[in-house]
Amino acid sequence: MTHPPVMSLRGITHSFGAVRALVDVDLDVHAHEVVAVVGDNGAGKSTLVAVLAGALVPDAGEVVVDGQEVLLRSPGLARQLGVATVFQDLALCEDLDVVENVFLGQELRRGPLLDEVAMEREAQRLLAQLAARVPSVRAPVSELSGGQRQAVAVARALVGEPRVLVLDEPTASLGVTQTAEVLNLVERVRDRGYGVVLVSQNMADVQAVADRVVVLRRGRVNGVFDGETASYEEIIAAITGVVPNRAGGAR
Amino acid sequence: MTVPVVDRAGLPVAARPDWRWRSGGERDLRSVPVLVSLVVLALVFQALNGAYLSADNLVNMTLQASTTGILTLGVVLVLMVGQIDLSVGAVSGLSAAIVAVGVVRAGWPLAVALVAAVLAGAALGAGYGWMFTRLGVPSFVITLVGLMVGVGLQMQVLAPTASLNLPYESALVRFSQESFLHPVASLAVVGAVVVGVTVAGLRDRRRRRAAELPAPSLAEIAARAGVLAVGLGLPVWYLNTSRGIGGMVAVFLGLVWVADVALRRTRWGRSVRAIGSNVESARRAGFAVRRVYLSAFTACAALAAVAGVLSAGRLAAANQGAGGADLTLTAIAAAVIGGTSLFGGRGSAWSAVLGVAVVHAIGSGLTLVNADGSLRYIVTGLVLALAVTVDALSRRSRLVGR
Numbered sequence A: 001m002t003h004p005p006v007m008s009l010r011g012i013t014h015s016f017g018a019v020r021a022l023v024d025v026d027l028d029v030h031a032h033e034v035v036a037v038v039g040d041n042g043a044g045k046s047t048l049v050a051v052l053a054g055a056l057v058p059d060a061g062e063v064v065v066d067g068q069e070v071l072l073r074s075p076g077l078a079r080q081l082g083v084a085t086v087f088q089d090l091a092l093c094e095d096l097d098v099v100e101n102v103f104l105g106q107e108l109r110r111g112p113l114l115d116e117v118a119m120e121r122e123a124q125r126l127l128a129q130l131a132a133r134v135p136s137v138r139a140p141v142s143e144l145s146g147g148q149r150q151a152v153a154v155a156r157a158l159v160g161e162p163r164v165l166v167l168d169e170p171t172a173s174l175g176v177t178q179t180a181e182v183l184n185l186v187e188r189v190r191d192r193g194y195g196v197v198l199v200s201q202n203m204a205d206v207q208a209v210a211d212r213v214v215v216l217r218r219g220r221v222n223g224v225f226d227g228e229t230a231s232y233e234e235i236i237a238a239i240t241g242v243v244p245n246r247a248g249g250a251r
Numbered sequence B: 001m002t003v004p005v006v007d008r009a010g011l012p013v014a015a016r017p018d019w020r021w022r023s024g025g026e027r028d029l030r031s032v033p034v035l036v037s038l039v040v041l042a043l044v045f046q047a048l049n050g051a052y053l054s055a056d057n058l059v060n061m062t063l064q065a066s067t068t069g070i071l072t073l074g075v076v077l078v079l080m081v082g083q084i085d086l087s088v089g090a091v092s093g094l095s096a097a098i099v100a101v102g103v104v105r106a107g108w109p110l111a112v113a114l115v116a117a118v119l120a121g122a123a124l125g126a127g128y129g130w131m132f133t134r135l136g137v138p139s140f141v142i143t144l145v146g147l148m149v150g151v152g153l154q155m156q157v158l159a160p161t162a163s164l165n166l167p168y169e170s171a172l173v174r175f176s177q178e179s180f181l182h183p184v185a186s187l188a189v190v191g192a193v194v195v196g197v198t199v200a201g202l203r204d205r206r207r208r209r210a211a212e213l214p215a216p217s218l219a220e221i222a223a224r225a226g227v228l229a230v231g232l233g234l235p236v237w238y239l240n241t242s243r244g245i246g247g248m249v250a251v252f253l254g255l256v257w258v259a260d261v262a263l264r265r266t267r268w269g270r271s272v273r274a275i276g277s278n279v280e281s282a283r284r285a286g287f288a289v290r291r292v293y294l295s296a297f298t299a300c301a302a303l304a305a306v307a308g309v310l311s312a313g314r315l316a317a318a319n320q321g322a323g324g325a326d327l328t329l330t331a332i333a334a335a336v337i338g339g340t341s342l343f344g345g346r347g348s349a350w351s352a353v354l355g356v357a358v359v360h361a362i363g364s365g366l367t368l369v370n371a372d373g374s375l376r377y378i379v380t381g382l383v384l385a386l387a388v389t390v391d392a393l394s395r396r397s398r399l400v401g402r
């Protein structure tokens, strides 16, 4: 690819006490590209997501956005730089309603006061785009099902047109139809010119939408594959480490 | 406005599902049990003593309730972020001592003494916030420390005596004891509130319709205006047959109104509720969590100081005993009884009004029927137990009901 990446991680290393969650990880995210990050439980995927989201400042390594090295010291800053994240646990507030959750941290205002009308309208539009049905956009999130919550979290990430969308296992609690909707959305977001980082355990999802597949194993990058050409067996081998594989996919 | 078929990015806008209009009314329903219990209390005590619902007694109740109410409002703010302040009574006692000593012994102008007292409270609250956010000490420990330090400071400020009288001609005393809204002014305020709420409702309706969102009907807006006019006008008219709406009561209700707007209509209020609901989610949504905690603790202690200053005016004295632990517990009880959750995230500024109404309805009633003072503690405690149980059960049903 000729264009420089919109976001890259260089040599990211992070430990939780004795657990080395990430070791010297590099990751590039280009516009118009879906990068799938796969790996076994505990491979470090969510830790990587936290670094991208500004929720975790790694022990070492640098984050580059648009060619500029940045210190992502808060989720708010990452958001300002155009990186939107759907966390694995969704990061919703149960007591707040759907609109409040969709715009959490990015509230629209008219003067000093919140613009509930504009937020409600936009929340409805985003949810409709996800083909998500919620009982009422003014219902507290505690009343929603798992799939509906996931839709709310994804809708939140789409507020304000992010440039990089990071999704941590977004289809884990979804049914077949909703999963298809999210994968559709991932492709549409890519076609709009955004970069997407899709963390997933589901090989079918990955093979459906990924342009590039990055395999994490015990905190290290254990292979980068082309989404079109890589075989299921190759990727599984890199995930499990049964056959040490360094097959360099197309970059 | 035309309906866009595709959005900015050229994506089709799917047929919007028919979302039902949910007015704030459904949230208001939470206060119904409290209002019902107020009516029951009123009927029972009125049957026991005919003077209970007299305008004179109700005016007294509102005066007593307003200082507790301001304390309660502060407690509501810290409960909303999921924390607690056990020192509000001590902080109010300390600020009362500062005002009295400042005015009487140091000869400060009243305004200086007032500002000093409120700033001292705010500084203590900021100290709690700092210890909580930077050192991670649990808020009940920090504020328990604050309670002890506050009581000690109060003694030192008042030393060598244990109490200090404020002169009766002091503006603070006259404001707290003798200032009442003119009957016409009080009814004008009610009128302005009704008109203001209705105009805001109509404007909101117009914007919602323009945005093709479900909107309340004109009949609904009119009904709201009617309920508000009667619900505010009638009590104000009745209190005006006695002394009327006290200046302190007006201060309390004004503070509640400001806090309500801040909690419901500003980004700060949204961050308060988000943090109380799930602090990690709030952090990842980009809120400045530490600053919000700090502001909640500071506002709470500053409100406690305001309450202390006003109660010094009402008693025309600052006493060592003022602001004892039972005052703090009453304020916390009132907040929870009024509908603010002990677990954070849910509540409203108006719960301070409802809560102190219940607590003082019980207190005044038991006094009027000559019940032993001990009974007031027991009954208020039992009502608190009931409110906390309801709070815990509703939380559990929400967590289980996924």
Ligand SMILES: Nc1ncnc2c1ncn2[C@@H]1O[C@H](COP(=O)(O)OP(=O)(O)O)[C@@H](O)[C@H]1O
Pocket (backbone or CB within 6 Å): A016, A019, A020, A021, A039, A040, A041, A042, A043, A044, A045, A046, A047, A048
């Ligand atoms: N907050 C934390 N504290 C301690 N250890 C953690 C924390 N978060 C993750 N870990 C550890 O780091 C490793 C990687 O975890 P994670 O990134 O969640 O993996 P994945 O998302 O790939 O399943 C695991 O061993 C996990 O136990």
Ligand SMILES: [Mg+2]
Pocket (backbone or CB within 6 Å): A045, A046, A047, A088
């Ligand atoms: Mg994970």
